[in-house]
Amino acid sequence: MNDKSKKYRSHCPINFAQETFGDKWSLLIIRDLMFKDKKYYGEFLLSDEKISTNILADRLEKLETAGLISKAIDAENNSKKLYSLTQKGLDLMPMLIEMIAWAAKYDKESAAPKAFIKQFKKDREGLIHELLTRLKDTSK
Amino acid sequence: MNDKSKKYRSHCPINFAQETFGDKWSLLIIRDLMFKDKKYYGEFLLSDEKISTNILADRLEKLETAGLISKAIDAENNSKKLYSLTQKGLDLMPMLIEMIAWAAKYDKESAAPKAFIKQFKKDREGLIHELLTRLKDTSK
DNA sequence: CTGTATCCTTAGGGATACTG
DNA sequence: CAGTATCCCTAAGGATACAG
Numbered sequence: 596m597n598d599k600s601k602k603y604r605s606h607c608p609i610n611f612a613q614e615t616f617g618d619k620w621s622l623l624i625i626r627d628l629m630f631k632d633k634k635y636y637g638e639f640l641l642s643d644e645k646i647s648t649n650i651l652a653d654r655l656e657k658l659e660t661a662g663l664i665s666k667a668i669d670a671e672n673n674s675k676k677l678y679s680l681t682q683k684g685l686d687l688m689p690m691l692i693e694m695i696a697w698a699a700k701y702d703k704e705s706a707a708p709k710a711f712i713k714q715f716k717k718d719r720e721g722l723i724h725e726l727l728t729r730l731k732d733t734s735k
Numbered sequence: 736m737n738d739k740s741k742k743y744r745s746h747c748p749i750n751f752a753q754e755t756f757g758d759k760w761s762l763l764i765i766r767d768l769m770f771k772d773k774k775y776y777g778e779f780l781l782s783d784e785k786i787s788t789n790i791l792a793d794r795l796e797k798l799e800t801a802g803l804i805s806k807a808i809d810a811e812n813n814s815k816k817l818y819s820l821t822q823k824g825l826d827l828m829p830m831l832i833e834m835i836a837w838a839a840k841y842d843k844e845s846a847a848p849k850a851f852i853k854q855f856k857k858d859r860e861g862l863i864h865e866l867l868t869r870l871k872d873t874s875k
Numbered sequence: 876c877t878g879t880a881t882c883c884t885t886a887g888g889g890a891t892a893c894t895g
Numbered sequence: 896c897a898g899t900a901t902c903c904c905t906a907a908g909g910a911t912a913c914a915g
Contacts, residue, residue, distance in 0.1 A: 609766045
């Protein structure tokens with residue numbers, strides 16, 4: 596385990612994403628941090644999908660190692676750890692919103708905040724232009 | 736296996752997405768269809784990640800069942816099957832683009848993502864415009 | 876070439892008892 | 896409450912031989 600360098604199946608960006616948070620639980624933890632304002636271990640355990648304690652601990656560690664979340668001591672309670680998203684984690688938001696929008700369109704069952712998504716898409720046209728600009732830059 | 740109704744861990748849209756294409760391979764097949772113009776069984780086998788034949792067959796079937804891809808007989812060769820994305824599959828493009836953008840930002844170690852985006856941008860400028868148009872429509 | 880079928884291995888995950 | 900440590904099991908995946 597001293598070899599920190601992870602071996603990737605390929606250097607495709609989609610594969611990179613898949614290998615970073617493509618397991619069964621990581622994205623749900625990120626969701627809880629990003630959209631449900633959860634911060635504590637116990638709060639994650641309460642989510643509908645019922646993650647078990649060992650898996651949660653493992654995923655929190657992996658996500659921290661991957662640099663998507665960070666851990667701090669709760670100021671008001673030393674024995675509590677406070678989890679939060681890093682910038683790298685926060686930067687997953689556009690992708691998650693698109694994912695939610697897609698699911699909202701195709702999963703009638705899933706309760707997705709449609710008004711919220713609508714607003715997001717509107718706001719986010721600017722972001723796409725930004726992306727295009729970025730794409731143009733990187734292709735020079 | 737007669738029970739067609741899948742049981743979801745929850746009705747969260749992110750969980751829905753995760754359970755639909757959150758396995759190790761589905762997204763890579765979609766990538767090949769969407770960005771690499773692959774159409775045939777044999778072409779998928781050639782990708783860098785080296786999917787094995789049984790897994791590929793299984794994933795193609797599951798993706799078809801999920802309505803993300805469709806299968807047709809190749810007009811020029813009866814024994815060949817032609818795979819393509821459905822609208823439901825195509826609608827994953829905004830999400831995948833955000834995913835690629837994220838990976839491009841954080842997977843700096845390898846030059847490959849940039850190369851991928853370069854290639855992507857070159858091939859797909861038209862598609863991006865199309866996407867933008869579609870986004871404008873859906874955000875009304 | 877487009878898949879199936881089989882066999883086998885392993886990582887991932889569930890349950891739950893336990894610890895500071 | 897915030898995790899660890901075990902034990903166990905299954906689904907997922909790899910290799911490869913085979914079939915239409």
